[in-house]
Amino acid sequence: MPECDFTPPAYKGPSLDECLEIRKANLFPGLVTFYKKPVLIHQGHKQWLFDHTGKRYLDFFAGIVTVSLGHAHEATTKALKDQADVLWHTTSIYPHPQIHQYAKELTDRMPGNLKVCMFFSSGTEANDLAVYLSRIHTGAYDVISLRNGYHGAGGTPWGLTATSVYRHVTPTGFGIHHAMNPDVFRGPWGGQSCRDSPSQAQRSCRCAPGECAASDKYADQLKDLMMHSTPKRIAGFFAEPIQGVGGTVQMPKGFLKKAADLVRERGGLVITDEVQTGFGRTGTHFWGFESHGIIPDIVTMAKGMGNGYPLAALVTTPEIASSLSKAVHFTTFGGSPLACAVGRSVLKAMDAEKTQDNCHKVGTYLLEQLMGLQREFPTWIGDVRGKGLMVGVEMVNGQGSIEKGSGRTCSIEPIPPQIMADIWEHTKDMGLLLGKGGVHGNVFRIKPPMCVTKQDVDFAISVFREAIKMSLPRL
Ligand SMILES: Cc1ncc(COP(=O)(O)O)c(C=O)c1O
Structure with missing residues (x-):
């Protein structure tokens, strides 16, 4: 050892x-x-x-x-203690400094117009709001997620989660549909160059370099689902850039881009769940979606962002976020001084280390x-x-x-x-x-x-x- x-x-x-x-x-x-x-x-x-x-x-x-930097990380522990000495809690009704500084520092890491965020204490809450927001913003109701995906075990995300071990007898997720999972090892289609990884499925295929027949076939399955099970307009589509709880399942290259095009053709928002893949874990990029060549409409995140402190967020565009302004929306603990102080120190340490x-x-x-x-x-x-x-x-x-x-x-x-x-x-x-x-x-x-x-x-x-x-x- x-x-x-x-x-x-x-x-x-x-x-x-x-x-x-x-x-x-x-x-x-x-x-x-x-x-x-x-x-x-x-x-x-x-x-x-x-x-x-x-x-x-x-x-x-x-x-x-979840412990992204390491257990009992010195700088994040110090940030937590320093903030605890000064102010634990106010809620967002008072503009304490940490939430503002953190909102700026976090959204600075986002591409395009993904510039506004809402903080929570868990990934489930962030995904819950993502479903709600997609419906309020588009005026449509149907949402699609991938089979074998995990987006939380509570509220609406329970319905997005599509693995039988998390299912009880009571129905969850009305209006949510589960598309075939593009799993190139276990699924019907896949070959030896589908993945954005040094390691490929041990499976022969006839694709020319740069092509991926499997990603087309799985995208056709998504199209088929929308043809049969949803109205012409949908609210959104959820995907983890790499499935976590489902067993680190990677989509074939190009699939997410094709899926995003199909979803947007039907007026839906593309939501990537970065609860596991965010904050540099995949190595080549800070966010998992970046290696799929798309910019989502909504991004949710949690786990590693607090190095173990309960902290989560939803990031979206100002236009989509404004759809929620027609009524009051609020969470007690989201964006607390303690959480934001930790979140800021995590970002800083990620750069330094x-x-x-x-x-x-x-x-x-x-x-x-x-x-x-x-x-x-x-x-x-x-x-x-x-x-x-x-x-x-x-x-x-x-x-x-x-x-x-x-x-x-x-x-x-x-x-x-x-x-x-x-x-x-x-x-x-x-x-x-x-x-x-x-x-x-x-x-x-x-x-x-x-x-x-x-x-x-x-x-x-x-x-x-x-x-x-x-x-x-x-x-
Ligand atoms: C990809 C993904 N999304 C959402 C969640 C739910 O997050 P939380 O357990 O913080 O509610 C998890 C938790 O494992 C997850 O892995």
């Missing part, structure tokens, strides 16, 4: 068993914990987390893609190393994908059959859940915390704090290799 110059003080709180008992008695049972034996985390430092026994873990999931650049360099190295691992286990590691420090590794059943005519070199049957769970548990035991996701729960999600190094990657790869070897059936 790479060196760490920090040792936490001994843990003195309630035991893990006590916490689990309280959890069982006093928290909602639907709140899942990771791992067979959960880890009680009580302290963090940069890319490291410490449990109650003092054991150190390399954090490759960053509190679900060149985190986007690090995402590109270390992320590309990580992808190359994972591609090497895939060559070692070609029938079990079905797909390696992503960009920057937003990476997914889809595990498949090495003993499953390969669909004829699919052009794939492995089965897409998910790895048996027990083997997946064993690999995951072993990585944790060896000191590596990975995320997990995808509709079948068979994708390792790797989205660490943006300060990780190549040495961290080398350690993670050796742990991952060992865990796979320990878990696969003896053949």
Whole structure:
């Protein structure tokens, strides 16, 4: 394990068993914990987390893609403390300085006329307003999102989220339709040059350089949905530039641009959800939409923007925002002095520490190393994908059959859940915390704090290799 110059003080709180008992008695049972034996985390430092026994873990999931700069980051902690000494809360009815300075600094990072913002405490709230705003502004009602997408588990975004694990028996999202997901590994179409990534699907195709037949086919599916299920005019279309919770699924190049054209032809607004992809995580750009060659009408963001402090925003054009002026709109905590002070210090630290650049360099190295691992286990590691420090590794059943005519070199049957769970548990035991996701729960999600190094990657790869070897059936 790479060196760490920090040792936490001994843990003195309630035991893990006590916490689990309280959890069982006093928290909602639907709140899942990771791992067979959960880890009680009580302290963090940069890319490291410490449990109650003092054991150190390399954090490759960053509190679900949220701790962007690193745990207990010095400058952001100082900004929070400094602001806490002065003023915690006023609401936006008084023009305290932080919200104004932050609004300017944040929107300065946006292209085109995306110049006005509204702050919240969670991504779900930002997406909720995005749906509402698209309807108020266009006068239309129907909204489209992509299957396998995640946009929040509450309010209207619950309806945008299109994964069965987040669905209950009650209907959500009236007027929301889910288009076929352009997944070039698992979907019907895809090939070996579809992705904006160093790692492509192991799948043959006949596309000439610069062409992508898969992106046309998936765009046709969107057109088909609009032909059959929506009125001639729609309110909006939501997409994550790279799907996060769904298992780091990347659209084929050109798809989002084609989708945006189709949506705008029908009067709809294009909304990109940058809750996971924003703030430089994808390495080449600050915002995920920039690598798709589009400027959206509305952008939503959260998670990494506060390095773990509850902070979210919606950014749009003055014209679209003005549609909401016909009645009062307000949130109590959005844009609080504390949140804005943290948000400003996060932006500043991202520049000073060149985190986007690090995402590109270390992320590309990580992808190359994972591609090497895939060559070692070609029938079990079905797909390696992503960009920057937003990476997914889809595990498949090495003993499953390969669909004829699919052009794939492995089965897409998910790895048996027990083997997946064993690999995951072993990585944790060896000191590596990975995320997990995808509709079948068979994708390792790797989205660490943006300060990780190549040495961290080398350690993670050796742990991952060992865990796979320990878990696969003896053949
Ligand atoms: C892409 C995306 N959008 C929206 C959300 C919802 O954000 P929050 O959990 O802050 O409400 C999430 C959360 O995981 C997300 O990944």
